[in-house]
Amino acid sequence: MNKMTGSAMGEDTRGAIQEGIRNSAARMLESGEIDVFIGYEDGTLPLRTTPVFITRPEDAERLVWGPMCENNLTCYLPKFQGTVGVVVKGCDVRTLVNLILENQISRDKVKIVGVPCTGIIDRDRVGKALGTDRIINNAKVIERSLMLEGDGFEVEMEIRDVLASSCEVCRYPVPVVYDVLIGDESMAKDGKDPEAGYLEVEQFAELQPDARFSFFAQEIEGCIQCYACRQACPLCYCLECFADRQSPKWISRWRGLSDKMLFHLGRVLHVAGRCVDCGACRRACPVGIDLRLLTKNMEKVVKDSFEYESGLDIGGLPLLATYRREDPDDFIL
Amino acid sequence: MPSMLQDTGFDARIGVYVCHCGLNIAGVVDVEAVRESARFLEGVVVVRDNRYTCSEVGQKGIADDIKEFMLNRVVIASCSPRLHEKTFRTLLEKSGLNPHLLEMANIREHCSWVHYDNHEAATEKAKGLVHSSVARARLLQPLSRTKGRVVPEVMVVGGGVAGISASLYLGGMGIKTYLVEREPSIGGHMAMLDKTFPTLDCSLCILSPKMVEVAECENIKVLSYSEIEKVEGQVGDFRVQVRRKPRYVNEEKCVGCGDCVAKCPVKVKDDFNRNMGTRKAIYIPFPQAIPPAYVIDDQNCRYLTQGKCKICQAVCERGAIEYDQTSYVETIEVGAIIVATGFQPYDPRGLPQYGYGRFPNVITSLDFERLICADGPTYGKLKRPGDSQVPKRVAFIQCVGSRSVASGCRGYGLDAETGSSVGATDPKAYCSRVCCMITAKQAFMVKEKYPDAEVYVYYIDMRTAGKGFEEFYQRGRHEGIVFLRGKPGEIEERDDGCLRIISEDLDSGCILDLCFDMVVLAQGLTPPDGLVEFAQKMNLSRSEDGFLMEGHPKLRPAETAIDGIYLAGCVQFPKDIPDSVAQAGAAAAAAAVTCSKESIEIDPLGPVIDEALCIGCKLCEMLCPYGAIKVELTDKGPKAKSIEVACKGCGVCGASCSTRAITMKHYTDSQLTAQAKAILEVV
């Protein structure tokens, strides 16, 4: 097969990467280098994978790889004592870097198996493209497409048309840090438009304040305060989240819109200078709130104001631990 | 003994005292109205107004109320806590209350003084501040002060005449003193001067006995060729890391015979002689240097740069040469520090119109001192650098680099872009205070040595305030020195090497066109090299002019805002030798007071860390400017721990903690929110 350049990869490459992940996991477990390996296995529903924690080399066979591997697995790392192996995509490894900088894990306690990423799919988009009333029984990745089968239909879809929004504008698909890199760096680069990354937030910022507020209110109204976004975020590791505090009780779960807004504004401020736009929160949201509009804007503010992109420099300092005289301060009231 | 009541803050019994401060407050703020507005606030049991709360009578009234009404919180609405917080805390303590149960509302600086033109608004604001203080007072907690130890030793940084004098005062009091000097010898600028105004004594003749006294005093240890690397701790208990640079000559073994110098093959420009003469790579800055040991200049030594030579080692009979010396850091514990790092003369290359650096016969006043000095490069003969001729016509130009806002730099001494110190070449706005007298002295010395020489002084104003100064200046006029009011715009060099100055004589209105053989620029005094970084290490503030800021411009001129750190000499502002010595005495006395204490009470401010919330992210550790909070591994994971003795209570950690695991003592979130809420309710 030719070198892959599409936004998705073919069966062979995907298979080879999957094989590579299984081999690395088995090898590291066998040699005792790691105590547990975190990866993905097939989920119980089509188009789904689920995190799996492998401790015996022979179980490495359960590991899979593909555009359905959507979770950011680094969120489990602070919970382990021993040495952990983990599969990461380009965005995941940046949260991992942040966890190291923030003293939540140490570099020597994690073996990073990086995969140059071609993007993952957004199931909501697949659903929309297909029509929401059609139930998928079986899904397969073939070359750069998805084959979806249901009762009485069989549809082929280009993966590039149903990519997660964060993947479409991903700037760092190749992991910036790794112990093992599985796959070819060159295949990750194509088919994406990082320059367009901030288009959406820029357009949004041009609206009148009223319009922005009512859009925001409308989006947030649907929040059921399950805090799945928080759970999915590797950087939300506080022992007691401000949203759960009883004294002072910042946020109530029954008062309605203002509490929901406060939660989301609080959440996005807490990941300021840390969020890497991996999109995990967006995908975790069961009601499909476009949380990326908030996080992406915060990322832009940080980049514009401090020339800082989070999670790229393992030898650096967290943004909030740095100060330069020329730092802008006009946003401080 | 704090009672239960105090501890819980449950049943707050608050007394509110509104001060008139004579008419300072009462002239603007309606004191009675403020008093009445506080009467029915929750927890308030008594309200009063006083003409002067800080007076005996005022204080006694509060003490009586504390007894009679069983007060457990006191709110005083008066001046800034910077002025009287200590007074009132002591009062509370004497009356059996914990001193931290006091809250002050500053209705003078914040109300009557700033809003003198709007009595009504000032009164409303005063009410708001008093209400907010009452709200905070309800939640105040008693705090116990810890005692810190006092190391009865002092470090003096900078070995100019100020540092030398301070060390001698301290040593004389029996206080062990470390004198840290950056250069190979102590002495500073005074060692470079020929004579001193207004008495014209020979500078080194009066300085070197003092230097010898330093060397002989058993309480003083001179750490020459050394610099401060890091300062930790607080008043009474500083830990200073001093970097000792290698001399490559063993100070103990060297007897200063000079055999090495004769044989050393490397000749370089002599910086002590303002680059006008030469010295060898192994040298002693001047014959009277203390310590009297030689030093190898490692930038120029042939062995240290090229690996070949070792001649000095071969000739030194005492085996004092040690090429393998390296720099090392020594940690010294002291109770107080005196900063006496002096000044740096203004570099006139910043004013290219005067041609310094381009025209050989344009020199500075410090160059002049070396040229006229018997120990200088010309053995005291005033030879102009261009052609070694003795000048017949000499001009002095005043205020070079001083009293100038021309180039837009107002003497901040800080580069707006980089924050680093502006080069010594940016003119300053202030008057350097000594250069008028320096010129009066130098002009006089020219006349004294060469009575036929014509001497002109171009000035803006002659500032000769000081004992005997005006008399000295008048004497110069009588000797025939011509003083011309009007600062020249430019110096031109003619083909024959003479210097042409066209200027306006403001007294006669005439345009003067004169030629000189030599021009001396009366350079101003600027903050010493590296002061920005030095001040950062010590956490000291600098004033707008770039010099170190004193504790109070009138009442604490030798102190700084940091307890236990004092100032002497030109590092605070340009001054002459007698003033430097006087300030050194004041700084030494202040340091001695600190050292005479058995222990020092440390304000119990700082972080309280809730381990259940701390996630050990180290943000506080990375941000604390004093290294006073550290994340340690506990059985519950990494947790922040406060190092109380090092903490200055700045609050950075509390503000930075993303999980709100840190509460600042005496400034708790609940206290501050209550305060803010109360203000908002009034407005």
Ligand SMILES: Cc1cc2nc3c(=O)[nH]c(=O)nc-3n(C[C@H](O)[C@H](O)[C@H](O)COP(=O)(O)OP(=O)(O)OC[C@H]3O[C@@H](n4cnc5c(N)ncnc54)[C@H](O)[C@@H]3O)c2cc1C
């Ligand atoms: C040309 C000229 C002529 C003058 N003539 C007279 C006169 O006739 N009469 C008179 O009263 N005054 C005169 N003065 C003023 C006089 O020189 C000063 O008042 C006096 O030198 C101030 O002493 P000082 O100790 O404060 O500073 P300095 O003499 O500057 O001494 C400071 C010392 O600190 C050291 N130092 C600096 N930074 C550090 C550091 N980071 N760490 C360790 N050490 C450091 C320096 O090496 C220096 O030894 C004259 C000044 C000039 C420029």
Ligand code: SF4
């Ligand atoms: S939302 Fe903020 S406070 Fe809460 S766990 Fe996440 S980062 Fe911590």
Ligand code: SF4
């Ligand atoms: S906030 Fe969302 S996008 Fe940002 S790092 Fe967390 S999960 Fe990823």
Ligand code: SF4
């Ligand atoms: S002392 Fe005299 S020469 Fe120096 S700056 Fe002041 S006025 Fe000018």
Ligand code: SF4
């Ligand atoms: S208050 Fe916090 S940041 Fe400030 S000195 Fe103390 S420990 Fe350090």
